[in-house]
Structures are given as structure tokens and as C-alpha cells.
Amino acid sequence: MDVIELLPRLHLLLFPVGQAYLWQDGEELTLVDAGPIGSGALIADAVRGLGRSPQDVRRVVLTHFHEDHAGGAGEFAASSGAEVLAHRLDAPFVRGELAGPPPRFEEWELPIHAEVSRHLPEGTPLPPPSVTEVTDGEVLGFGGGATVVHVPGHTDGSIALFLPAEGVLFTGDTVAASPVDGTVIPGVFNLDRHQLSDSVRRLADVGADVACFGHGAPVMRGASAELRGATAR
Numbered sequence: 001m002d003v004i005e006l007l008p009r010l011h012l013l014l015f016p017v018g019q020a021y022l023w024q025d026g027e028e029l030t031l032v033d034a035g036p037i038g039s040g041a042l043i044a045d046a047v048r049g050l051g052r053s054p055q056d057v058r059r060v061v062l063t064h065f066h067e068d069h070a071g072g073a074g075e076f077a078a079s080s081g082a083e084v085l086a087h088r089l090d091a092p093f094v095r096g097e098l099a100g101p102p103p104r105f106e107e108w109e110l111p112i113h114a115e116v117s118r119h120l121p122e123g124t125p126l127p128p129p130s131v132t133e134v135t136d137g138e139v140l141g142f143g144g145g146a147t148v149v150h151v152p153g154h155t156d157g158s159i160a161l162f163l164p165a166e167g168v169l170f171t172g173d174t175v176a177a178s179p180v181d182g183t184v185i186p187g188v189f190n191l192d193r194h195q196l197s198d199s200v201r202r203l204a205d206v207g208a209d210v211a212c213f214g215h216g217a218p219v220m221r222g223a224s225a226e227l228r229g230a231t232a233r
């Protein structure tokens with residue numbers, strides 16, 4: 001797994017499918033998403049590689065329940081003691097109480113999904129010991145205050161996180177960057193495309209400078225304009 005420094009306090013963790021982000025506040029670390037099944041040990045290695053201990057990671061905030069984001073959360077929480085947080089509408093799926101609803105695929109998404117699925121490990125994620133539920137507008141204690149933005153559409157309980165003091169936005173899969181040319185596009189494999197479009201518009205309006213996606217290269221400046229461009233795609 002590759003670990004890339006985006007900002008002095010922000011690292012990108014690249015998994016075979018999807019990516020996660022590590023935010024540093026002094027001694028305390030926050031993980032945004034946790035990769036697919038099997039990522040728990042890789043994340044712990046990445047944290048040690050930065051000269052820190054996995055126990056320094058206080059929380060894992062999940063942008064949504066999909067396996068390429070939540071699959072490693074239980075493994076990492078079990079070894080580090082980190083608190084796992086998710087929106088209340090996705091939390092039952094993260095806890096493994098219920099199977100999450102599959103996306104309503106567009107015809108053109110099917111071959112892409114088949115290709116992505118080939119790279120995802122088989123099996124069922126280890127559920128986290130507990131999941132703390134978050135709601136729209138809640139402010140989490142990292143990055144100078146991280147506002148939870150409920151952005152339904154990709155899943156019902158999808159959230160983004162906006163750090164106003166830093167101008168940094170974590171979009172989850174509501175927005176992505178094209179693997180081909182980096183174009184910022186609305187997310188794929190959604191439950192409700194119309195809801196998703198509204199959510200992308202909402203994220204374009206938060207005033208982000210940096211945007212970190214669930215898939216694809218982050219935008220490191222002028223993110224709002226790029227997000228506005230995505231609303232037209």
C-alpha cells in the first residue's frame with residue numbers, strides 16, 4: 001500500500017481499491033475511511049511508518065458503509081482501540097446487523113463494477129466493537145472542527161467532512177476523480193442518482209480549497225470550482 005503526503009498534516013493511503021486519509025492533530029490522529037477487508041494491518045503499518053503508534057488514532061470516520069471504505073474498520077479498531085463513527089443510516093450495515101442495499105447500477109456501470117469487484121477480497125468484514133452514530137451538522141473533534149455534511153445518494157447514510165479552518169473536504173464516494181484524466185465527476189454505483197446530484201451541488205457550496213475523494217487523485221487547490229464543474233457532468 002502506498003502512503004502519500006498531501007499536506008504536512010494529511011496523508012493519503014492508497015489501497016488496491018479505494019483510498020483512506022490520515023489527519024494529524026499534534027499527538028492525535030484521525031482516519032477517514034479504512035479500506036477493504038484486510039486493510040487493518042496495512043493501516044497500522046502505515047501509521048508506524050509515519051513514526052506513530054496505531055493507538056494514536058483516536059477515531060475512524062466512515063464516509064459510508066461500502067466494503068472498500070468500511071471493510072478494514074473493524075480490524076483496525078480491534079487492534080488500535082479507535083472509535084468508529086458513521087452516519088446513523090449506514091451504521092447498521094457497518095455493524096453487520098443488516099446487509100446494505102446494492103447500488104442501482106446504470107447499464108454502463110456494470111462492466112466497471114465487475115472489474116472493481118475482481119480486486120476486492122472475498123468474505124465478510126469484521127464488525128467494529130461499536131459504531132458511534134453521527135448526523136448532519138455535527139462537528140467532530142479533529143482538524144479544528146470537522147463538520148459532518150449528510151450527502152445521501154451514493155448511499156442513504158453517506159457523509160462528507162468539511163474542515164473550515166483548513167479548507168479541506170473529504171467527499172467519500174459522492175464525488176470522484178477520473179482515473180483516466182483526473183476530471184472531477186459525480187460518484188458512480190449510487191442508490192439514487194438524483195439525490196446524488198443535489199449532494200454534489202451542496203459540496204460545491206461549502207467553500208473547499210482541497211477535496212479528497214474516495215477514488216481518484218485529490219484536488220489540492222480551487223476545489224469548489226472543480227466541484228461546480230462536476231455538477232454539470
Ligand SMILES: [Zn+2]
Pocket residue numbers: 064066154173189
Ligand atoms: Zn461507495
Ligand SMILES: [Zn+2]
Pocket residue numbers: 018066068069173214215
Ligand atoms: Zn468506494
